[in-house]
Every structure is written in C-alpha cells, then in structure tokens.
Amino acid sequence: MYQDTKNFEISDAVRKFLQKLHMHHINGDWTSGASDETIAVFDPATGLKISEVISGTSEDVDRAVKAARQAFESGPWAQMNGYERGRLIQKLSDRLAECAEEFAELEALDAGKPIVYARAADIPTTVRVYSYHAGAASKISGETLTPTMPGDFHAYTLREPVGVVGVITPWNFPLLLTAMKLAPLLACGCTAVIKPSEVTPLSMLRLMDLIQEVGFPPGVVNVVTGYGDPVGSRIAAHEGIDKVSFTGSGATGRKVLAAAGGNLKRVTLELGGKSPMIVFPDADIDKAIPGLASAILFHQGQVCTAGSRLFVPKSLHDRVVEGIADMAKNISLGHSLDSKTNMGPMASQNQLDRVQRYLEQGKNEGADCVIGGTRPEGNGYFLTPTILTNTRPEMSVVKEEIFGPVLCVQSYSDDDRNDAIRLANDTVFGLAASVWTKDLSTAHKAAKKLRAGNVWINTHNIFDPALPFGGFKQSGWGREQGSEVIRSYTEVKTVCAAL
Template sequence: MQRYQLHIGGREVEPAGGRWLETQNPFTGETWAEIPRGDARDVDRAVQAAHQALTQGPWSEMTATQRGQLLHRLGDLVARDARKLAETEVRDNGKLLAEMLGQLNYIPQWYYYYGGLADKVQGAVLPLDKKGYFSFTRHEPLGVVAAITPWNSPLLLATWKIAPALAAGCTVVIKPSEFTSASTLEFARLFDEAGFPPGVFNVVTGLGDEVGSPLVDHPLVRKISFTGSDTTGRRINEQAARQLKHTAMELGGKSPNIVFEDADLEQAVFGAISGIFAATGQTCIAGSRLLVQDSVHDQVVGKLLDVARTARMGDPMDADTQVGPVTTQPQYRKVLEYLQVATQEGAKVLLGGRAADRPECGKGWFVEPTIFGDVKNSMRIAQEEVFGPVLSIIRFKDEAEAVQIANDVRFGLAAAVWTRDIGRALRMSEKLQAGTVWVNTYRAVSFMAPFGGYKDSGLGRENGIDAIREFLQVKSVWINSGAVSGNPFVLR
C-alpha cells in the first residue's frame, strides 16, 4: 500500500487534517494506494505558496526565455519517466497501457511547444488617432490559476492547462480527481527536479466540496480552468462569477459521427469503433451518436457488429486488451442505468447491453461494448453524455437532415464526417456546431490545434496559440510625448 503526500511550496507535506482517501484499481477492484484528503487549510497553504512565487519569488524575476527553458527540461523528464507514469495511470483509472503510454510519450511535446512559445508573446505599438502620445500593449500573467482535472486522462488534460499557464508566467494549484490523483502527485516531483522555484506548481488532492470549492473561492485565485461534467462546470462557473474570476470550461459532449453513402465504409467503421470503444468510451469527444445515411445503414451496421464483436476485454496492462474497465464504481453504475433507460425508451440492443461477466474481466468494473439501433435523437441515450462504451445508431436521409440531427443536442464539442466529396466535407464543417470537426478520421488531437466546445460543451480554448492567451491579460500603456494639456475637465 502506497501513501502519497500533498505537494505544496516545493515540498511533500501531509494534509492538515491527517486524513487519506483510498484509491482502487478498476481492474481488480482492490485498494492500491492512499491519497491525501486535503481541506481548506491545505488549499490556503498552496494558494499562498503560488501567490508568493508569482509576486516575490524567483519565478517573478525570470525572463520568459528562462521559463521556457524550465518547461523544456520538464518535458525531457516526462519523456524519461513516461512508462512509470503511464503504469500509475493504468492502476488508477483502468485505461489501456497502450493508450496511456501513447499519451505520456506525447505529453512532452506540449512542454516543448509552450516552452518555445513563452518568449514569443508580443504586445504592439498602437497607431493612435491622437497626436503627442505614444501607446503600446503588454501581455501579463493573470495570476494564480486553479486547475481542476478529471479522472479519464489525468496527466494529458492537466498538461493542457499547466503548460500554457506556466508559459504565460502564471503559477498553478491543481486539484485532480479524487479517483485518480496518484499520477499527478508523482508528476509534481518532476517540477522540483527540473528546477522550478517552490510554489510555482502545487497539488492539493481531496473531495470537491472540501478542496475544489475552497480553491475556486480563494481570493488570490484569478482563473479557474476546469475539465469535467457540465453540471459541475456550471456550478463552478457560477461560484467563480461571484468574484468576477476568469474561467475556462471543457464540459463534455454528445458528438455525432456522420457516415455518408459515398464514404469509405471500412474506414468509417473503424472510425466509429475508435470514437466510442477506445478508452472504454470515457472521453469527452466520444462519438457516441453514429449517424448513418439510409442507403448504407444496413451495410455499415453489419460491418460495425462484425468488428465490435471481436473486441478483447481484460487486463489493461496486457498489450492485447482493447477494452478496459470503467474507471470508477459510480460511473460503472451510471452506465448500467443508461442501458436500462435505452431499452425502456425503445432502443434495440444490437450488441452487449449489460455488465461484462467474462473470466478475463476478473472482479473489475466492465461493461460489454454496446450498440443500440432504432435510436431516435430525442431519446435520453442520444441526448445525454453516458461516458461509457455505448453507441447509438441514428438514420438520416440527406445532408440537411444529418446537420439537423447532429446539431440537435445541447453539446457541441466535436463531430466527424465520413465522405469522399470535398464540397460536402467543407459544407458540413461549416454547418456543424462543434469546436472540432474531423473529416475521415476521429480522435485526433495536437498541441498545435485549439480545442474546446460550443454551447454546453464549455468556454474558452485549450491547445495551440489560443491557449496561452487564456492565461494573459492585456494592458494598454499611454505615454505623453508632447501633447499639450487642455481643459482638465474634458476627456483627453
């Protein structure tokens, strides 16, 4: 049994209340580690440390180039420890080692990218309409950032926040999910090894009401960057608004994966499998609604079932496993409830539809890869985020109906279009209400490409140049270079 400590001010410290939370391995169902159960006192210690680093410590005196060099060094250390961190994540969240190792091997690119971008943030000289003045803009860090991250891809989604925030000159206090905190606590040690000043990066673990809420409320926190459910995100946004804090919210989706009759159907089927069964469907961009044109509906469904039936479930550490367990017991129960709801509403079970009881699944929290047919877009299974290996197939007649169905949800995070017609691809990419639209692919992300949602899928953008702007504020500077003062009671 491993017992972790909080990471505050460059040191590992025990929680003020002396309490810990057990964390379970989703494959075995057994407790494997203890996570600190922090509280408001720990939050205050961490935020004070971050504020001091921002305003008084060496971090505040560093040039942007020096900050970038530290980020590069951190990227190197993540690359060195990628397998160790990936294995920790698998024990904690049950996702495939192949998936998590792929993420950890890719994560250093974020630190290299934003490390290089740190000293490329430029203001501008303003061509004023008034004579006798010289004016320019500065881009300055917002301040202490509270990052609140989910359990499905802990370090990847944390990195999407941490790398641009630090490149911008902010400091960070992160609260990972209480279900998957171990990898973030191990990751924190690399900041000390990389040479970051104490307080630049802090981790406080614990429950939402005991750590998350005090963190959002803390008067020294100027920005909250959150990834998680829209229900929690809305609550955090309302809480932050009382102090007029900046927020960025990535809140999930109900993404349409649209297959037209002229598509490469083999590739479209593989895209549908990737969209919903990869990561056991526990991704915000899951293609949980498969929209198929009438003329190829039966053909696509037949091919889809043939592939999905071969999905190998089992130990996520095994290289041959394709579908792992659901990460948490509450989420496991939620997915099973949705299976019942779908059948009650009239959806037809084409595959799965129940908890998995295969010998290779052991005592883990497994759900059979599930495909529903005869789904109407008004059904709950088509409107609400299930966050599990559950696919809803919906028919459509033509392009106009595909757009209407695709956009008829309150979410708008991602969408995909499968077609050989470039004109159709361009039309659909314009009409679909989603922050990311893929054409003839699915689940592709990059540190260079902005990511975020429309509608209830959130606020702001992560990744790309847009992300660093989320952590900066613009200041206008005016210098009188010869203007003659006039009436002091009149606007200059």
C-alpha cells in the same frame, strides 16, 4: 479473464510509489494535511485498493494559494523571462519522456487505461504538450498600436500573466488534461494550485517529483488532493485565485462558475459532449468503419469527444452497424496492464453504475441493443461495447452524455444531407463532430454548418498541442492549446504615451 495486478510485471519504481501514503505538495515540499483522513485509490480492473492519498481541506487549499501567490509576486519565478521559463518546461518534458514507461503503468493502473494506448497516445502527447508550450513561453508579446486621435502618441500593449490559477482536472486523462492546462499557464508566467481527481490522482503526484527535480521554484506548482467538496469548491471560490480552469461535467462546471463569481475570477470550462459522426452516402465505408468504432470505444468511451451519436444514410445503415458490431465482438477486454488488452474497465464503480442506468433507460424508451450492454464475469468495472439502434432524438441516451462505450445510431434519407446536419446539431452540446465522405466540397460545407468547436474529416479524436480545443454551447467556455490558450492565461495591458 481478469487477473490481479500481482500477475503483471510493473517496475520497482511504480511498486514503491504505490506503497506510499501520498501527501499534498505545497511550496516545494510534501506536506501532511489539516485532516488525517485518507482516500483509497483503486485499480478499476480488479476493484482492489492500490494506494491512498490524503483527503484535503479548505485549510490545505489556503496554504497552497498563499504559496502560489508568493511565488507569483516575488522570488525566482517572478523574475524569470519567457526564455528561462521555457527552458524549465522543456526540461520537464524531457524528464517525462525518460520516465514514459513508469507513467504509462501508473495511468493503466489508476485510470484503467490499456497500457498500449497509454504508451502510444497519452504519454507521448503529454510530452509534446509540454515541449510545445516550452517554445511558446519566449514568444508571448503585445503589439504596437496607432491611435486615431490628433497628436503624437506612442501606444502598445503588454500581455501579462493572469496570476494564480486554480486547476481542477477529471479522471479520464489525468496526466494529459493536466498538461493542457499546466504547460501554457507556466509558459505565461502564472502559478498553479491543482486538484487532481480523487479517482485518479497518482500520475499528477508523481509528476510533482519531476517538477521539483528539474528546478521549478517552490510555490509555482502546488497540488492538493481530495474531493470536489471541500477542495474543488474552495479553489473555485477562493479570492486569492485569479482564474480557474476546469474540465469535467456540465453540472459541476455550473457550480464552479457560480463560485467563481465572488471575485469575478477568469474561468475556462471544458465540459461535456455528445459528439456526432455523420457518414455521407459516398463515404469509403471500409475505411470509415474502423474509425467510427475507435471513436466510441477508445478508452471505453470515457472521452469528452467520444463519437457517441452516429448518423448514417438508410442505404448504409445495416452495413455500417454490422461492421462496427464485428469490431466490437473482436475487442480484447481485459486488465489494463496486459499488452493484449485494447479495452479496459470503466474508471470506477460509480461510472459503471451510471452507464448501466442509461442503458436501462434507453431500452425502456424503445432502443434496440444490437450488441453489448452486459457485465462480463469476474472482478473489476468492466462493460462490453454496446450499440443501440432505433434511437430517437428525445431519448436520454441520445440527449445526455453517457461517458461509456455506448454508440447510438440514427438513420437519415440518402438524398437529404441537410437532415443529417440538423440531427447532428440537435443537442445542447457542441464539443466535437466528424464527417465521413470522399467529396471535399461535402466535407468542408458540413464542417462549416456543424456547431462544434472541433470538426474532423474522415477521422475522429485527433488532438495536438498546436490545435485549439474547446466547445460551443454547453460544452464550455474558452479554448485550450494552440495560440488561443495564451489568451486564457494572460491579461492585456494598454500603454499610451504622449510624445
């Protein structure tokens, strides 16, 4: 069932790229690190090493921050207006579109992402993110104010870049989640020090080639590869960094927040989720079932907004569960480079082990496994799609983020829709939710009551650069994308003149 990379065609450009020892990119140049240690990068579909990167140190971060600070305060970038920055960002978007297949192959190999989805979703969405914020760069402005005090005054605000931004990204959507931070911070005039995940660093390193190629000045974007400690922790605590934007687990997010307190740097946190999906009794079940299945199985459930908790009325429970199970049975599990694959491996051995531990806990606590939960024969970090029924709110599989293809199903009384809302909100998370119904009133009333930063109606996992993204409660601080993100990377200055 599973084949080595050599059995699939990849472009010469990607093959040559993989063969390099990948260095840091600081102040416009590829540079070795303070340490000779390296980190192996694996293809999760085979478990085989495909490349390696330098393991960064605190000294490497210091050099990158110095370069970013210099670029922010002086030189070409500091002198550019929004229109000029936007043109550079658009050039990057266009160049990325031209290299789309190359990046799709890298994401498939590095993150275990089925290449059909990388081609259809990850890369096109990333291109749109850069293009959207290229347009926003020339439209960042303050406002004119009217003071209430007696006298003749002219008052207005300026919206200025926050400064040097530390960017720490996760392994599940390496290229896209980096773009969601990098594109708006560049539009605002900030500079960046980026730490990609040590599990999936390759697409960000390849993107640096394009950033340099299209003409971004040295020091505007810097990349230091390495582990969370020391690289991520140094970025979070560094007094030369004005803001840190982090996407990852709640546990690491708390560490970032604590470290950022040293110089009271601004912080954006996009953390975990345990997103509910509520099927109301009047839902179009034939249309809902494929959407519900996709919500949990897309990218092997390694999505912060994955629909991992399903609430269905008792009258529809068996029909919905059977429908999702049938789709899970027919899923094509295989190597991410195979165009027939629509579900790849978990991103790493650690992640596979984590999901399997949760499944054991769930079974021990009384959950019934309808389908899946097993490792198929062969190499790679694969796990079959899993549906758990007879789950209860107090179970670890229901309370905690698993980050795998595991759906937890609970039922509610058909005539008590408020109970479904209550169950959905019974979580420390609040990143996303979806409701499935034919009734507009039901849909919008439910959307209003759900404590989540993103609510979808009759769909799930819809992302767009125009739509603000972020969570309530322990799912994070701040918003990314849309007009809201500009506030994250700017400071407001009030100017008042006596006339």
